[in-house]
Amino acid sequence: MPVGTLGTVKSMSPDELKNDTQAQIILGNTYHLYLRPGDQLIKKAGGLHGFINWDRPILTDSGGFQVMSLAGLRKITREGVRFQSHIDGSYHMFTPEKVIEIENNLGADIIMSFDECPPFPATRDYVAKSLKMTLEWAKRGKNAHHNTEKQALFGIIQGGIYEDLRKESAEALMDMDFPGYSIGGLAVGEPKEDMFRLTEFLNPILPANKPRYLMGVGTPGDLLVNIRNGVDMFDCVMPTRNARKGSIFTRNGKMIIKAARYKEDFRPIDEECTCYACRNFSRAYIRHLIGMQEILGMRLTTIHSLHFYLELSQLARQAIIDDRYEEFFHKYYPLVDQIME
Amino acid sequence: MPVGTLGTVKSMSPDELKNDTQAQIILGNTYHLYLRPGDQLIKKAGGLHGFINWDRPILTDSGGFQVMSLAGLRKITREGVRFQSHIDGSYHMFTPEKVIEIENNLGADIIMSFDECPPFPATRDYVAKSLKMTLEWAKRGKNAHHNTEKQALFGIIQGGIYEDLRKESAEALMDMDFPGYSIGGLAVGEPKEDMFRLTEFLNPILPANKPRYLMGVGTPGDLLVNIRNGVDMFDCVMPTRNARKGSIFTRNGKMIIKAARYKEDFRPIDEECTCYACRNFSRAYIRHLIGMQEILGMRLTTIHSLHFYLELSQLARQAIIDDRYEEFFHKYYPLVDQIME
Numbered sequence: 001m002p003v004g005t006l007g008t009v010k011s012m013s014p015d016e017l018k019n020d021t022q023a024q025i026i027l028g029n030t031y032h033l034y035l036r037p038g039d040q041l042i043k044k045a046g047g048l049h050g051f052i053n054w055d056r057p058i059l060t061d062s063g064g065f066q067v068m069s070l071a072g073l074r075k076i077t078r079e080g081v082r083f084q085s086h087i088d089g090s091y092h093m094f095t096p097e098k099v100i101e102i103e104n105n106l107g108a109d110i111i112m113s114f115d116e117c118p119p120f121p122a123t124r125d126y127v128a129k130s131l132k133m134t135l136e137w138a139k140r141g142k143n144a145h146h147n148t149e150k151q152a153l154f155g156i157i158q159g160g161i162y163e164d165l166r167k168e169s170a171e172a173l174m175d176m177d178f179p180g181y182s183i184g185g186l187a188v189g190e191p192k193e194d195m196f197r198l199t200e201f202l203n204p205i206l207p208a209n210k211p212r213y214l215m216g217v218g219t220p221g222d223l224l225v226n227i228r229n230g231v232d233m234f235d236c237v238m239p240t241r242n243a244r245k246g247s248i249f250t251r252n253g254k255m256i257i258k259a260a261r262y263k264e265d266f267r268p269i270d271e272e273c274t275c276y277a278c279r280n281f282s283r284a285y286i287r288h289l290i291g292m293q294e295i296l297g298m299r300l301t302t303i304h305s306l307h308f309y310l311e312l313s314q315l316a317r318q319a320i321i322d323d324r325y326e327e328f329f330h331k332y333y334p335l336v337d338q339i340m341e
Numbered sequence: 342m343p344v345g346t347l348g349t350v351k352s353m354s355p356d357e358l359k360n361d362t363q364a365q366i367i368l369g370n371t372y373h374l375y376l377r378p379g380d381q382l383i384k385k386a387g388g389l390h391g392f393i394n395w396d397r398p399i400l401t402d403s404g405g406f407q408v409m410s411l412a413g414l415r416k417i418t419r420e421g422v423r424f425q426s427h428i429d430g431s432y433h434m435f436t437p438e439k440v441i442e443i444e445n446n447l448g449a450d451i452i453m454s455f456d457e458c459p460p461f462p463a464t465r466d467y468v469a470k471s472l473k474m475t476l477e478w479a480k481r482g483k484n485a486h487h488n489t490e491k492q493a494l495f496g497i498i499q500g501g502i503y504e505d506l507r508k509e510s511a512e513a514l515m516d517m518d519f520p521g522y523s524i525g526g527l528a529v530g531e532p533k534e535d536m537f538r539l540t541e542f543l544n545p546i547l548p549a550n551k552p553r554y555l556m557g558v559g560t561p562g563d564l565l566v567n568i569r570n571g572v573d574m575f576d577c578v579m580p581t582r583n584a585r586k587g588s589i590f591t592r593n594g595k596m597i598i599k600a601a602r603y604k605e606d607f608r609p610i611d612e613e614c615t616c617y618a619c620r621n622f623s624r625a626y627i628r629h630l631i632g633m634q635e636i637l638g639m640r641l642t643t644i645h646s647l648h649f650y651l652e653l654s655q656l657a658r659q660a661i662i663d664d665r666y667e668e669f670f671h672k673y674y675p676l677v678d679q680i681m682e
């Protein structure tokens with residue numbers, strides 16, 4: 001899922017997302033949209049779909065990750081989290097019920113339970129206590145959510161890097177019977193081996209017939225490993241954020257377009273790619289645009305990187321259907337995260 | 342002509358320029374492209390058309406205006422102008438011959454003679470001497486230009502706010518028989534009445550069968566007055582630069598989209614407009630995007646403003662053809678430069 005934090009996947013139009021990157025679903029951030037422009041305004045505009053003119057699915061997160069990032073500006077109690085806006089210091093309170101109310105106003109197709117997302121590192125004791133609270137919050141959110149026909153509420157599995165806590169979390173949420181399960185609290189600074197170990201650990205525990213969403217992940221290689229571990233959905237700002245700075249994801253690794261060797265390179269980013277950027281523009285031109293901080297440069301690198309991520313996901317899906325995922329994995333995994341020479 | 346200083350009309354793709362704004366020709370800046378990425382690189386890429394993937398006409402200016410803006414970093418002699426780059430302080434020399442060589446490398450369809458563009462205010466004596474030099478430079482540039490089949494070289498009329506000097510300049514250039522004539526040295530700080538007075542003054546002097554290009558102008562109202570005074574071509578950064586800051590040009594005046602009254606205004610910028618922004622997005626959404634400095638906001642305001650400018654030009658052209666320009670002028674002139682309430 002391309003990330004559209006503030007109601008726009010940065011630099012993209014909805015038409016480009018659909019036609020040039022083949023995006024099927026995008027993500028919006030509950031915390032950010034609540035603060036600006038506000039969920040009440042978005043509700044009046046016909047929900048996020050109407051406000052941003054996007055007629056395909058949208059997922060909104062819970063705000064738990066953003067609130068965790070406000071360390072020093074927030075106080076957590078069993079009732080919820082009282083925090084100060086990172087914009088103007090104003091005070092706000094997120095409870096599980098309040099977050100569902102906001103997400104109902106935003107009107108996304110898939111919404112998240114409010115959770116506490118413990119930092120890394122955190123002691124086992126802290127994570128265990130946090131988890132109990134997050135499970136209570138999941139139940140409270142589920143009770144508060146009535147628009148179940150139009151908005152699928154996922155529970156978020158927490159438990160840090162501790163397998164027994166992850167198992168406890170997953171099973172408790174499965175008892176509550178959510179239509180999908182998110183894996184939160186990873187990609188927050190822990191070693192990658194821990195992330196991979198935990199998605200592999202959760203794979204046989206989670207039900208096969210419901211989607212699993214790994215939040216905030218990751219590089220193309222991260223996707224490939226976690227898909228092998230049973231994950232169905234991802235979101236990450238990397239393809240868009242890195243692209244705007246000139247780090248472009250390709251099937252042969254990351255291209256640092258500012259490198260001098262691309263100065264007079266009149267080939268497209270990827271000669272085999274069919275995206276708008278590769279069909280029309282050279283590395284030399286895109287290098288010039290990125291060097292000049294021109295918006296068109298950011299647009300072209302974003303189009304290519306999203307196109308690549310979504311094509312890679314599509315190829316992975318087809319490989320699973322064809323029962324040849326391991327072969328696919330071993331072809332792409334060594335390539336995609338390297339730096340292109 | 343939308344302005345594409347560094348080889349991109351800021352925030353736009355070539356396809357948007359063609360399909361969404363109906364741009365027929367764009368402008369590139371010789372001074373900026375010479376410094377970055379360099380005319381030699383652009384020549385290797387197949388000229389500016391190939392480098393930026395634009396298959397419609399391009400006009401390049403002479404660099405005279407930019408060099409004038411380097412006050413303190415440049416020294417003018419009859420030979421040419423020695424100046425320091427505004428980027429890195431490196432030394433460069435523009436002569437009339439060098440500028441033609443650069444413009445030949447860039448390969449635009451319409452190119453400009455190198456000129457000295459006197460500031461405003463300037464004494465009559467200074468302007469008269471400067472004009473003599475610019476006329477010499479025009480002749481030297483014309484002699485240096487050989488690619489006359491593919492690139493039309495215009496002479497630039499100078500002469501400040503002095504009618505007799507303007508006449509002298511125009512007639513001397515007409516004697517050299519250029520395929521078109523540019524009016525330079527206006528919109529540099531003089532009162533608008535002076536600009537209008539001088540284009541009206543030049544109207545009967547210039548030949549009816551050759552295009553007249555007023556450089557660096559202006560607001561929609563400026564266009565309408567100067568079209569009445571016989572001008573055929575304009576370039577200005579206003580529609581694009583102002584749009585990126587949220588000041589949008591419409592047929593009913595300038596819309597300052599950040600104004601609080603647009604916060605919950607779910608109408609398009611202009612309900613009668615057919616541009617991509619107006620067909621798909623609300624004032625409230627665009628206001629949000631511009632407030633958040635989101636690229637999509639700048640893109641949408643730019644599309645609308647360029648669409649409006651180019652539609653206004655098209656309407657003016659049709660009104661001339663239909664012999665009802667005065668009626669057209671009196672309908673639009675009172676509206677277009679006001680601030681929308």
